[in-house]
Amino acid sequence: MRTVPRLQKDTVALYHALNELIRIYQFRDRDRICCHDISITQCHGLEGLVHHGPLMLNELADYLHLDKSTTSRVVDSLERKGYATRLVHPDDSRALELKATPAGIRLHQLIMDEILEEEEAVLSDLSVEVRRALPGVLRKLTQAAANRSKRPNVGCSSASAENQAIGAKK
Amino acid sequence: MRTVPRLQKDTVALYHALNELIRIYQFRDRDRICCHDISITQCHGLEGLVHHGPLMLNELADYLHLDKSTTSRVVDSLERKGYATRLVHPDDSRALELKATPAGIRLHQLIMDEILEEEEAVLSDLSVEVRRALPGVLRKLTQAAANRSKRPNVGCSSASAENQAIGAKK
DNA sequence: ATACTATAGTTGTCAGCTGCAACTATAGTA
């Protein structure tokens, strides 16, 4: 009889904190990334290729949570800019073997360095315990959200014609 | 000689956790919100009006971190759908007094209830201490990021012509 | 009062991101 409202309060607080965090980080990332000849989504794609080795288009699409058509265009951009290569997969002529080029790896490293330097300044303000616990907790939140969004039609019924995208710029 | 690499490791872990969290939550929010006759940005705008009373357009734009022109169009949508009103400000004929309508408040409450219910399920898995600490930590991260992004040209020099937006749909 | 400047919003324009549907091509199977 006391924990329930407590939990609710925590939940509301978390919701707002998360909301604002996401909004802010979108902009921070855009500022950090977009000046480097690359969009946020492209950077995420590049990151996928750098960290998870050669990928097929579908795999990259899964990683990015994007449609394969959108992903294809992301790869277009990366390829055009020389940050990724699109080769026919050795084991399956239908598939692609997407890789980051040396230039792509360098660019990714550069962006990472910049972001991490900044992040470090923030993290050094936090206590060691919190700092240590944070990634795990965030992953937990992520996991929970990911599990739910896999379910079909989670809590949705009516859909409007207008509006379906997320976005921001400056 | 040992804390520095430690911090770096934490930072990298945090970076990736945050990255994925943001990506996932964008989609979760879109799924939760867009089926309700409203886009995510519109929902954020509505939330601003509901929580922070009557606002002028510029204030709402600040809240949303969006250009006033974009904000104006967000308000257009909300008004058209009957979730907000746009009146001339009583103290300044140039300005607007933006308010959520009863329908807007109801819609916002409905969406909040759905999201919070889900969030509660996640939070109840976490220890009380972590749960309690989380919003504060997130706010700290947000604050730090917000402070930095206020500075002009943070770490950026060259900007490409292509790409500057964030986005996702389904 | 009369400019001059600042501020609040709106609208035109342009470009990017996305998903869906349709289509091509290769694999795998019956």
Place this chain on the structure above:
DNA sequence: TACTATAGTTGCAGCTGACAACTATAGTAT
């Protein structure tokens, strides 16, 4: 040799967002 499934690509339409130009009202300095 069909028939079906899978990997990608492209046409298309909608939404997001910023920037710049423009209108209108406020405030300020002659």
